[in-house]
Every structure is written in structure tokens, then in C-alpha cells.
Amino acid sequence: MTRQELIRLILDKRSFLCIGLDPLPESLPSSLQGEPADRVFEFNRRIIDATIDLAVAYKPNMAFYEALGSKGWESLEKTIQYLSVHPGGPVFTIADAKRADIGHSSTRYAKAFFEAMPFDALTVNPYLGRDSIMPFLSFPGKWAVVLALTSNYGALDFQMLHPSLPGPAEKSHNKTTHCQKLFEVVMEQCVQWGSPGQLMFVVGATQAAMLGQLRELVPEHFFLIPGVGAQGGSLREVAEVTMNAQVGILVNSSRNIIYAGSDDDFDTKAREAASALQSEMETILRERRFIS
Amino acid sequence: MTRQELIRLILDKRSFLCIGLDPLPESLPSSLQGEPADRVFEFNRRIIDATIDLAVAYKPNMAFYEALGSKGWESLEKTIQYLSVHPGGPVFTIADAKRADIGHSSTRYAKAFFEAMPFDALTVNPYLGRDSIMPFLSFPGKWAVVLALTSNYGALDFQMLHPSLPGPAEKSHNKTTHCQKLFEVVMEQCVQWGSPGQLMFVVGATQAAMLGQLRELVPEHFFLIPGVGAQGGSLREVAEVTMNAQVGILVNSSRNIIYAGSDDDFDTKAREAASALQSEMETILRERRFIS
Numbered sequence: 387m388t389r390q391e392l393i394r395l396i397l398d399k400r401s402f403l404c405i406g407l408d409p410l411p412e413s414l415p416s417s418l419q420g421e422p423a424d425r426v427f428e429f430n431r432r433i434i435d436a437t438i439d440l441a442v443a444y445k446p447n448m449a450f451y452e453a454l455g456s457k458g459w460e461s462l463e464k465t466i467q468y469l470s471v472h473p474g475g476p477v478f479t480i481a482d483a484k485r486a487d488i489g490h491s492s493t494r495y496a497k498a499f500f501e502a503m504p505f506d507a508l509t510v511n512p513y514l515g516r517d518s519i520m521p522f523l524s525f526p527g528k529w530a531v532v533l534a535l536t537s538n539y540g541a542l543d544f545q546m547l548h549p550s551l552p553g554p555a556e557k558s559h560n561k562t563t564h565c566q567k568l569f570e571v572v573m574e575q576c577v578q579w580g581s582p583g584q585l586m587f588v589v590g591a592t593q594a595a596m597l598g599q600l601r602e603l604v605p606e607h608f609f610l611i612p613g614v615g616a617q618g619g620s621l622r623e624v625a626e627v628t629m630n631a632q633v634g635i636l637v638n639s640s641r642n643i644i645y646a647g648s649d650d651d652f653d654t655k656a657r658e659a660a661s662a663l664q665s666e667m668e669t670i671l672r673e674r675r676f677i678s
Numbered sequence: 679m680t681r682q683e684l685i686r687l688i689l690d691k692r693s694f695l696c697i698g699l700d701p702l703p704e705s706l707p708s709s710l711q712g713e714p715a716d717r718v719f720e721f722n723r724r725i726i727d728a729t730i731d732l733a734v735a736y737k738p739n740m741a742f743y744e745a746l747g748s749k750g751w752e753s754l755e756k757t758i759q760y761l762s763v764h765p766g767g768p769v770f771t772i773a774d775a776k777r778a779d780i781g782h783s784s785t786r787y788a789k790a791f792f793e794a795m796p797f798d799a800l801t802v803n804p805y806l807g808r809d810s811i812m813p814f815l816s817f818p819g820k821w822a823v824v825l826a827l828t829s830n831y832g833a834l835d836f837q838m839l840h841p842s843l844p845g846p847a848e849k850s851h852n853k854t855t856h857c858q859k860l861f862e863v864v865m866e867q868c869v870q871w872g873s874p875g876q877l878m879f880v881v882g883a884t885q886a887a888m889l890g891q892l893r894e895l896v897p898e899h900f901f902l903i904p905g906v907g908a909q910g911g912s913l914r915e916v917a918e919v920t921m922n923a924q925v926g927i928l929v930n931s932s933r934n935i936i937y938a939g940s941d942d943d944f945d946t947k948a949r950e951a952a953s954a955l956q957s958e959m960e961t962i963l964r965e966r967r968f969i970s
Contacts, residue, residue: 450786453786453793455795459747484806487739488829489830492741494702494741494744495744495745497745511776511805513805514830515836517830517831518832536806538807540807540809540810541807547841549841550840575836
């Protein structure tokens, strides 16, 4: 999906909601029958059917499928296939895989998610540097979503360090200054490698205070923002400081939507939770005159 | 596998060789029949049969299996199953997956590789910090192998930066000094989280000059060292600066072994390549009086 198509979708659906499909077999409603992997697909199918008019993107996290072995991988394949032909589509699909490896192995991962499966985007870990990210940027209409600032407390360990005093090996980082943190250096470097039509960034909403600065640093690229709850103000606060002239954000919610209910009406409850977020998003889009 | 069992295996086999199982369907000998995923398992089976007396560890890289979809995941499952019951075993098995996610998702990855499949170890990317790594350390006899310094040129981009001038968020990094690079900070932090019986580090041999310093920084933990060719001196040079009193290193070779031949005698050629490395390792182990 191109950037223009994604922006069109946001305006048409009046939503910048991404729904995380992270099914835990032990948390699925008991009314779902069959093997764990079948129940996972059935769960996803009903969540998708109940929410696809409200969401512009879906983001299955690979960890939840791999834990079920090759059967889990099959239920992932069925899910992305289902999404790609859904009459309520198109939707933007993100494999939350947090992959990256040395060049030729990253190329294999790109084939896994962009060719063997028809995902639009893949989340990518930047630690291995440019040749681990570049292979994901050579597929037209496909996206790398680079982890910059994550929403867990471990983000403090390395992402928040201040790289400075460049030595001979870092001559190319000539913009790096004392006040930048590692995740900012990562963002500043990555925008050299991928255009706003190829690359997005994960920036966690738990660090809302910093998001405005990040938008200044990276004005055009989309941000994928996890960690926004259903709790009123924070979505508005986050949108306030991160939206750009082309909307420029997708906001993810996983458990607050997919586990909104635990009985057989889980899909109805999921719809209610998604609908509350979408309404708030529509209001924000209207206030900012993206829609009338 | 415990650390003592791994060291015992190294001394018994007179080898610290790890063989990377990274099969590319298009590079497999034409004599192998069947679907790509079946040929991948058949290829692995013959490589394993031909080399298991020479290697202490095998390391399939997930990217090569995922590129084949759920069928590839099945051939991975068959491969780890085959390794785990092989009469030439036990061997130490490493899933080269470079995973890590926020805590509860990392737990799912741990279940995928340590429970759904019987791998001994998983390679882990440190960018997300402690709660992304800790879940892999709560499985007895299982290992996290943290990427510290990788062997690709992109390692220069972020791993080689100098984090310094700690601000309030980094108070815990009180050992961080101006001369340390990010990958050294990663190593210094990770040894606080995992013992030498739970945690190893990937350190690329292309940076041989630095390996000695890393051994000083982390005296006890095993290093998994990729990037050593079949070219004489470098294995010796690397072993010289990285071995500790309990051997402390595994040296990986992938393509130089598995693609040593391209015809139907590929397994014989792989054995010759593995044997050359094992002989050199045996000599080194003898010179250093680990074996007589």
C-alpha cells in the first residue's frame, strides 16, 4: 500500500486506529471450539469482521503465533489471507515481528513477510544497522516500521542512552550532538535510508512528553504509536503533538480491544471498544480539518 | 543443557564448532527431490549426519525457514526434532532468531523456542532492554544469546556509538564511561541480568582486535563467534584472545561448511570443511591443555 493510499484510507474511514491481533490461547472465550491454532484464527476472524470498518490497520504480533508452532504459523497465514481479501478492505497490515539480521538474512525475512505472506509492513529492530534494514526497503509498496522508542520500561536501558563524542568509526553521524538519545540518533539515521513512503517509526505513547520533539526531528514519516489506552485524554494529547499535515500517525490498541469481553460476545465488546476510539479519532480529524 | 554439560561436550568432541543451518532453496543440490521445505529438511538431515561427531552445536537461522512459510516452519520443527534424538548427540542447539519484544511477548517467544520446540538457546536482540531479555532467563537449562557486536558493516551505525554523559534516566549505568561503546554497555548490563549458565554473547570475529578487550570486560560468559572463515590464522587469533579457563567460546561457520560442495556429495564436502576446522580446534584445545 502506498502512502497516498494509506492517507486516503484514514480519511475515508475517519480513523487512524491499528488493532493488535495478539491472541493468547488461554484467554480465548471458551465458546470457541477446536485446536488452539484453529481457535486463534476463529477468534481473529470474528474480531476482524466486527471492527474492519473502524480500523485502518491490523497488527498481529508473531510471538503469539510462533508459540503455537507451525500450526500457529498456519493460523497467521490464514489471518493475513483473510485480511487481504476481506470485502471490508483494503486495510494496512503490519507483521509485528521485530526482525532484522545481517543483510542476506534480512532479505529472507523480507521474502517471508512481503512475498510468502502479503503483509504491507514489518516491524524492524535497528540494532544491527543499515544493511539489516535496507533489504526491507526494496519492495515497492512495502514498509519497514523501525523500533525507535518502545513503551516498555527496558526502553530506559539502551534507547535512552546519549551517544556522543563520535570517534573515527562514527564520522558519518555528524549531526549527533550531546543532547540526543540513542533512539533519536536511530531515527535521524534511518530517515537517510528510507523515504516517508517506505519507513515508519514505532514511538511509544508512554513517553508522551517526548513525542513532540520527535515530530520536530522527523517531520514527515508516519509514527506507529502503541501504549495509548482507552483513557480519554491521552489519545488527544498524543495526536496533538504527533500529527503532521498528512495525519502521520497510526495508534495501536491490542488488549483493550480484543479482550474487551471474555464471553461469546467478545466481538461485540471489541467493536464497542474500537468504536469508542474511532469516534475520538474522528473528532480529532474533524477538529484538525482533515475531514468535514 | 547446562554450562557444565556444554563444556564436557566440547572436551569430549575436541571441538567448539557450531554449524549454521541456513538453507537457501535455490542453492540446494539438484539431486534433492520434493517440495522446497522437504528438500530443506533432507539437506539438513544429511549435513547433520555427516558432521555431528565434529560439531558441538547447530544454529538454524529462522529467516531461511520463515521465507518458506508454514512449510518452512515445519522443516525447522523436523530439524530440531531430528537433532534432539540423534544417536550422535547430544548437541547444543541455538535458534538464531534475533528475537525480543516487550515482556509478555518475549515470554511467548520463549515458549515458541524452549517449549513448543526443544532448542537449548535463542539469539536475542538487546535494543528493548531488560524486560525483553529476562523472560528467556527463567527456563532452567535454556540460554539467551544476546547480540552484542555483530559481524556486518551496519554494526558501525549504532553498536559502535559511545553512550556517555548519563542523565537522570541512566543513573543505574554508573559504570558507563566515555571510552565504552554501546555494545560494551550492553554486555556490561546484561551480565547483571544473567549468569554464565544462562547467557552468552554474539561477538563478531571481524572485529578481532576488540575481542580481547571484551573478554576482559566479560570474563566468564560464553561468546558465540560468527565470521571466522576456513582461512588458517584467524581461528587461532580469535581463540587466543577470547578463550577463558572454561574454553568459553563457540565458533560458528555456516556457508563455508554447508555449501562447501554443490553436487550430490555436498555432505562429504561439508564434512571435509567441518573436519578441517575441528582439527584446528583440537590442536588449539591441546595446546591450551584443555585436552591431552
